[in-house]
Structure formats: structure tokens, C-alpha cells
Amino acid sequence: MEDVHVVVDLLRSPSAPPVPVETLAEAVATARSLGTAVEVCGAEVLDGLDLPRRAAVEAALAEGVHNAVVHAPGAAVEVDLFVRDGVVVAEAVTLGPGPRARGFRDVPSRAGAGLAVAAERLAPVGGLLRTDLDADGTHRLHVEVPR
Secondary structure, eight states: OHHHHHHHHHHTSTTSOOOOOOOHHHHHHHHHHTTOOEEEEOGGGGGGSOHHHHHHHHHHHHHHHHHHHHHSTTOEEEEEEEEETTEEEEEEEEESOOOSOOSOEEOOTTSOHHHHHHHHHHGGGTOEEEEEEOTTSOEEEEEEEEO
8 A cells, every 4th residue: 555655646746747637517517416416606706716726726626526425425515615805715515424533624645635635736826725524524625725
């Protein structure tokens, strides 16, 4: 397993070519085709971002939708995007049980390739990614990126 982590780390290095990412629309379509109810509000906010910021936000949200399908099957997902004080804020909220950690936390580099890579894509464009798990099992993926 350690060999796999070495290869993933090499692929994630800054000198590696960019990896194609799933768009938010593609992730939502896939989730819906698998029976997950997904509601998206404010997607037009993405239109105001340059390509690197948009790609980073979409990749993070797509990962959040994907994780909901995998880790909380049957739970509904709400994706909200809005602008606050010149910052694009995006959240993917899974309304149901998910991972058992509690409280907002920074995503560690070994949290899982998906969230770690999403955080790494956001960093160069000034963005951040945090996750939270409420006591009722609601999982929140929180993304911020300057406009």
C-alpha cells in the first residue's frame, strides 16, 4: 500500500501535469443517476470566476457530491454557492450520516486522495477547504476562494 501512496504523491507534485477533473454538473448527474437527491443553488456564481478558480471550486464540490454517494448512500445533498465580501463560498452538505469525526477541521494531506487533492487545487488560487460533521450526522464540505 505504501507503494501506491508514493505514486500518488508523485502524481500530486506541482511539476505533474494537471489531472482532468469532474465538473460539478457531471458529479450531480452521476449522483442523481444513482438515486441520490441533489439540489444545487447559485451555480451561476461559477460564471464570475476565472478558469483556475472555477476548476478548483468545481473539483472540490464534485468530490463532496461523490463522497456523499459513497459514504452516505441515500442521504440528500445540497450544494450552495454565493458571494460574501468578495469571496465565493461554496458548500456541499450531506443530510445524513457520514464520517464519524466532529467539528470543522483542515483537511490533512492523507485524509483521502480526493479531499487532499481538492485542497491542493484550491491553495494556489487562494482558496481553502474545510469539512465539518454535525452531531446529527450532517456532513459539510466548505470551500472559499477569492473572486
